[in-house]
Amino acid sequence: MxxxxxxxxxxxxxxxxxxxxxxxxxEGRFQTFEVPRQPSQTVLDVVTYIQRNIDPTLSYRFxxxxxxxxxxxMTVNGRPRWTCRTHVDKVADGGAIEIAPLRNLPxxxxxxxxxxxxxDKMNRAEGKFHPTxxxxxxxxxxxxxxxxxxxxxxxxxxIGCAVCYAACDIVEWNKDYLGPAALNRAWTLVxxxxxGGDKDRLRAVAGxxxxxxxxxxxxxxxxxxxxxxxxxxxxxxxxxxxxxALKGDL
Amino acid sequence: xxxxxxxxxxxxxxxxxxxxxxxxxAVRGGLSAAEIVGRVSGNVLWLVFYSLFxxxxxxxxxxxxxxxxxxxxxLSPKATHAVMAVVSLAILVMGFRAVIALFTAGGA
Numbered sequence: 001m002x003x004x005x006x007x008x009x010x011x012x013x014x015x016x017x018x019x020x021x022x023x024x025x026x027e028g029r030f031q032t033f034e035v036p037r038q039p040s041q042t043v044l045d046v047v048t049y050i051q052r053n054i055d056p057t058l059s060y061r062f063x064x065x066x067x068x069x070x071x072x073x074m075t076v077n078g079r080p081r082w083t084c085r086t087h088v089d090k091v092a093d094g095g096a097i098e099i100a101p102l103r104n105l106p107x108x109x110x111x112x113x114x115x116x117x118x119x120d121k122m123n124r125a126e127g128k129f130h131p132t133x134x135x136x137x138x139x140x141x142x143x144x145x146x147x148x149x150x151x152x153x154x155x156x157x158x159i160g161c162a163v164c165y166a167a168c169d170i171v172e173w174n175k176d177y178l179g180p181a182a183l184n185r186a187w188t189l190v191x192x193x194x195x196g197g198d199k200d201r202l203r204a205v206a207g208x209x210x211x212x213x214x215x216x217x218x219x220x221x222x223x224x225x226x227x228x229x230x231x232x233x234x235x236x237x238x239x240x241x242x243x244x245a246l247k248g249d250l
Numbered sequence: 251x252x253x254x255x256x257x258x259x260x261x262x263x264x265x266x267x268x269x270x271x272x273x274x275x276a277v278r279g280g281l282s283a284a285e286i287v288g289r290v291s292g293n294v295l296w297l298v299f300y301s302l303f304x305x306x307x308x309x310x311x312x313x314x315x316x317x318x319x320x321x322x323x324x325l326s327p328k329a330t331h332a333v334m335a336v337v338s339l340a341i342l343v344m345g346f347r348a349v350i351a352l353f354t355a356g357g358a
Contacts, residue, residue: 170321173321173322174320174321206252207252208252208320212252212255212256213317238256242253242256245253246253
């Protein structure tokens, strides 16, 4: 498309954007900024503009800017999103946006959250690989059409951005709940035929803080920027833990 | 406890299906108290079915209530267990009262 036409299509109606940004830590308030509109402007562009041109003390987190690293998650107009992949045009409500840190995580400062508990829960759900082979063994032979391989493939693309964790009401109500990302990771590994940690993993994800706490509200499915379905993974864990318990393996 | 809830839940799904199918079947052409009593009173199969139904509800409902209480209130585990016991007992008493009354109704 010629550049002139492209720019004309993306030119916003209003020349400035009213942006409310969370300032402070757990306790704080919203501060309002006026930011010039740009064609194809993302919410991350807006935050960066504020920090570089208006208030250099604004804290936020980002790295890749292209939806690969999962570090720029924030709450935009009440919904958890990757700010780098969210165009202002799509979310600006009457020329205004509200940007807050992700829900369900302690705020370090302004828009940056402490992700420690989120990653700790990945470990608590045994979301790590337990190898069954050594370097002296041959490669594992896994067919792409294998049923377990297909199940693993469905959830493997999670990049750990915590958008699902922020969207989940169970995480809000039950502070010990492992959350959608950790359980999705556990289900991926349950379906990894090279992995030998299932007994510990199923024990880790059963119980009050694990998969059985999920009410299948699907806030995670609704908000996952990768369009994954953690609720389906959690349902898989519910079946797997119930079967293991009936067999006496838990 | 979650396993008991899943097992009782699966059993209840079956019970509710049988119960509803029977109700829909029985209600054709009108329904009277006498008809219900005539069908279930003295019938050991219905007695066993509805007894298991009541037991499953008495098991399933309090575990669900425990989850809700844990999520939305700050009740201690002791208080939560007390509420569970009361709910379970109430279901058992009311359920078995109805089951036994229907089984023995009509002079059977």
